[in-house]
Amino acid sequence: TTTHVLDALSQEGLSEEPVQQEKEAAGSGGTTTGAWDVALTGGGRKHHHNHQHRRRKSYKVRSKMASMEHLQHGDDDYDDDETEGAEDDDVNCGGERQREHPFIVTEPGEVARGKKNGLDYLFHLYEQCREFLIQVQNIAKERGEKCPTKVTNQVFRYAKKSGATYINKPKMRHYVHCYALHCLDEEASNALRRAFKERGENVGAWRQACYKPLVAIASRQGWDIDAIFNAHPRLSIWYVPTKLRQLCHAERSSISTNCVVPGGPSGHQLPF
């Protein structure tokens, strides 16, 4: 599994035909081996299924991503499995790969039904990215190259090359602060999930609601959100989202304006 891993770091090919390198990467099953991966890739059957698709489609691909739909969770079936197989959803004639199923608010331990993904799966994606980062780091160290400490573009590229096509930068960046709450206060995160599920709120509303408890955590720890991220082993590899940083700053400013501290105007110290 470590041989094609080296190829994966080299320049991305632009050929319209699927290249040998990609087939090898597909065979590795994404190089991660968590319980989720086994469950979600649907074992060996789906793999062969997808390989056939890829070959069948190879002359009509439209983009360089079109030939990589293995491990595709959008193709996976928890609900209307065989119905799906007959529609263009699974056959995917257009050449563009299917999008991932949208997330829904689930309780801890709950598996999403229908064409949906749950939040445990979302958080699992962050763990997978961490594993890809560790692999990239090991390769870099072996080669004596610069070693990334964060999940960078390079890591996303590596994940994609390794077959984890369902991982992409905009998605991971979008939910980082949700994952941060999960890491820093799992109890609070779980409670929020249960509350928002019960109220029937959508993912966007839950996502927005994750900011507030994080700002509260920051307020208790001297407002240094970077330090808070860096102190947590699983969170430290993620960039602090701009909006979270801004919220912490805004909240700190408004508090130190309203509650002037005896120390004078220069101090941003807390009133306790």
Next chain:
Amino acid sequence: TTTHVLDALSQEGLSEEPVQQEKEAAGSGGTTTGAWDVALTGGGRKHHHNHQHRRRKSYKVRSKMASMEHLQHGDDDYDDDETEGAEDDDVNCGGERQREHPFIVTEPGEVARGKKNGLDYLFHLYEQCREFLIQVQNIAKERGEKCPTKVTNQVFRYAKKSGATYINKPKMRHYVHCYALHCLDEEASNALRRAFKERGENVGAWRQACYKPLVAIASRQGWDIDAIFNAHPRLSIWYVPTKLRQLCHAERSSISTNCVVPGGPSGHQLPF
């Protein structure tokens, strides 16, 4: 001195006329106050001199840099002071600002004579960059923005805006490993300077020679050159130069090839 510092971080102006902001920055004396600055800017007289030049030249500037030659060490005179004043390299009719005087190999404490700069001055530039970084960090913290841990493009831009036009990225990156040796083993660094001065070697030769003792230091500390840089408070803010990283890697590889360790082929551990 902290008010125009905020302006300095904003977008660089492209006007052909010198703007008010630049005049203010000039007045601050580059915001650093070490003994070197005083010595090298030639006190107040030169400042007025340069201000006149700038005003006199303002209608014939060719580039956006042309109006910023204050603190210009290339204009400073240790040797042929008044002769220089009559020539075009102080009057600077072309509109392009003068280059810095080239470095020569000097002993510790030795001031370069003639149109040359010494190595103590070179190392002082690294200290100045560190001060600029600290200022950029303080501003970022105050604003709740991302806070750089290294000397980035932003810091070089800030230094230039602050009037330190003699600081630039290619130069600083070029000599980083020389500064690293100075930080990590000042005795060895001093000895090397004396030896190369005595032999009459040029700066390029001295610069090349700085790599070897650094690789030796790395070999004694487990080859992790990043860790070595990061462990030193003044060095940690500089990126490890590519070539130094490569030399450490190459040396480690060749040693572990020649001296096979009982532990087996996987080990990169040292034979002691």
Next chain:
DNA sequence: AGAAGGACCAGTGGTCCGTA
């Protein structure tokens, strides 16, 4: 020739907005 540094370039962090 030896050296300083403007300016370029490939690949980054960040996220918008055309898409489904």
Next chain:
DNA sequence: AGAAGGACCAGTGGTCCGTA
């Protein structure tokens, strides 16, 4: 409408090479 992600963009790290 709510959401996933291709693709763009400003500014980065890195250093070459036209300049003096």
